[in-house]
Structures are given as C-alpha cells and as structure tokens.
Amino acid sequence: MLIFENISKSINGKQILKNISFIVEQGQIFGYLGPNGAGKTTTIRIILGLYEQFTGQIKFNGNLSIKNQKSNIGFMLEDDGLYGNLTLLENLEFYAKIYKLDFQKVKKITDNLLLKFDLSANKDNKVSTFSHGMKQKASFVRAIIHDPKLLILDEPFNGLDPDMQGVLRDHLLYLLKEKGTTIFFSSHNLYEVDRLCDKIAIIKDGEIKLEEYLYNLKSQSKNEDYNLEKVYFKYANE
C-alpha cells in the first residue's frame, strides 16, 4: 500500500504540490490524471526519491522510508532511461546488476518478455537505433526485470501502436492478477485509464480535485451515460 499524506512541495519558491493526499491500495491499478503542469511528474519524482525535500509523509508498505524500499519499486519515466550506446541486452544486464540480480537467472524471464514485446530481434542492437515505441517497450521490460511490488508508470502507452497497447494492457493485468503488483500510472489516455484502473485521482494546480473508485463514478452516474472524459473535464477545469 502506498499512502501519500499531506505532501507539499515547492521548487524555486513556487508551490508545485499543495497538501496532497491519496491512497493506492495493494494490488490496485491507480490512475493519476491531470493536465500538463498539474504536478504529476513532481508526485512521481517524490515517490521515486528523486525529490527528497518536501513536507508531509509517504508510507510504502507501512514503512516511512521509501529510500530503503527502492528495490521493490519499478518505474518507467517520461525519458526511457536507457543508454543509447549500449545494446538492449547490455542495458538490461546493467539494471539487473543494480538490483543485485544474477542476469543469467533472470535471462529466461527477460527473453520471454522481449518476445512478448516484439523486441527479441533487436536485443543485440544499440538502443540509439530504436524508434520511440521500441524504447518505450524496452523501458517497460527494464521496469519489471526485478519483479517489483510497486510499479510507477509515467505515460506508459505513449508512442505504442494499438497492438502493443493491447499487449502492455494485458501484461499489466497479468502483473496485477498473478503477482499482486500495485500499479500507479499517470496518463492522458483516458480510454486506457477507464479500461484498466480501479481507482483514479485527478490533480490540478498541485491539488487533488478528485480521488475515487471508478466503479463508484460509474454507479453515481447511472442515470446518465458514464463517461470518464466528462468526469475528467469537470474536475480538471474546475
């Protein structure tokens, strides 16, 4: 479980997050929505320990220090984080070392993932030769190489063709159901959010405008056609 409690963050005198709180439950897919500049990336950076100075507290699995639990967290950021001068396999091996994994032991799992995401033929190619979509897929494989308990994804569907969006969606559901992975993802893709998420939060101008289960939103709007887009615009334009 990931608990965000009254988190505020200022950068260069500008308040980016204003006392935000939300709860991501164990084994849940949590959608984090908001317009550009709302504070989504700042929130993700705080979870991942990139920003260390903030007020409020974060608890992950009952522990106040995220720092000591980073090996349980997988992530996919805006930038793929892969080294262009290395091959895909070398990149994965490097990250495996960081997570203290024996790459030969995880190789079979990695090979299956590369096959699933249609990257097998390119595993020995330098990442600098990859298209944006390929980098996005490679970044996802890297994010789950150490079998994390919490997966933080920033715009994971960006740049993927419809086929691969489906593969990614299925894999996220597999991680959720088979491994109990908690997934937190920020996205502008409301269609995917609607299909995947159990719960969403909408952030605007550094404040959480809505935190709600999708089934509640659906049941609340039973008299009219449910539409996540409407809900989003209602809160994002508030």
Place this chain on the structure above:
Amino acid sequence: MLEAIYTKALTELFKEKRILLVILLASIIMLYLPYQIFTKISFDEAIMATAIDFYFIFYSVMIVLLLAYSANYNLFLQEKTTKTIHSLLATPLNIKTIWLGKTLAICTMGYILSFILSFVFLFILNNFIVTGKNIYPSIHGIISLLLINPIICIFLVGNIGILTLISKDEMKVRIGFFIFIFASLYFINPKKVSADLSLFPYQLIIVLILFVITNISLKFLSNEKVILSVD
C-alpha cells in the same frame, strides 16, 4: 552496486574513440613538454635526476586531469543531457555511489596512463638523454606516484564530478577546469618548484585540504540538486 557503476563507466571509457584520441594527445603533450622543459635547463645529470621525480610527483597528476577533462563529459555530463540520471536515481543507487563509481573509473584509467607515461619518460631519460649512468626516481617520487597522487587525483576528479553534477551551467565548470589544468602546467615547473623531500609536508597539507573540500562538496550533492540542475 558501486561495482556495476564502476565497471560500466570503465568499459564506456575504453570503448569511446574520443577518449582514445585524448589519450594519444595527452601522451604526446606529457612526454614532449617535460622533455622540452628539462633539456632547456641543462643536460646535467643532477638536473635530470630531479626530472624524473618531478614527473612522478607533478606530471603524473596532470595526466589524470587531462584525461578527466574529457572523461568528465562522457561519464557525468552525458547522464544529465540524456536524462538517464533520472532513472539511475530512481533505482536503489544513490547519487554518492554513482559519483564514486564514475570518479574511480576516471582515476583508474587516468592512472594506468599516468603509470605508463611515467615509466616511458624514465626510459627516454635513461636511454636518449642521459647516457652512461642510470637515473632512478627517489623513494619520495615513488611514494608520491603510488600513494599520494592517487588520493589527490580522486579528490580533484571527484570535485569536478560534483560540480558537473550539480551545476546548471556546465560550460563554466569546463572552462574553470581547463584554466586550472593549464595554469598548473605553467606554474609548476622546475624553475619555480623543486621536487625533493621538502615538498612532502605540502603534499600532505594539499591532501588534507582536498579531503575537507570534498567532504563539504559532498554535502551539496543530493538527488534533488542533480535533478533540478537538469530541468
């Protein structure tokens, strides 16, 4: 985890063509310059005996710094420009481990080169400049090369690394580093400084000062500082 960073950085340096070019240039400069300086003073055997100590004590550090000037770009700056530093810092690695791994990699490569060139210079001195009698470095020269200089190099290269990581304007760091290297090459010459045992206390003071500066600089090095310097 330090090993992962160190090995990757070292492999990257050995594979990089630009670094190999820098090695070649540094080798030419650091063999030709001392040769010119010493043969201009005198071909006297006593002068030449101090030349090798001078090389072991001073030029061995300069060689590492010349290499570090270029390697710093590959290892520290590129992590920022490609934003791979964001991903690295989101793993269990902390910024100080990343810094140390890369600093050690630069110093390892620099020191291998420095060792080779120091002994090449010794060979040139004995076979082409002074003939008849073999010239050897003093104990002080050897201790400097093996013990004191590696520490000085780690502190110097490390501080440049810290500055590159937290600075928003890397150009200023590069220019400052460039001036420092060439000012050192200009001012540290055998006419002004003698490479004998009297230098030893000064070397220790320099190590101590650099230790304090590095400790202070490390306090400024945090994940957040680095990330904010990229954005």
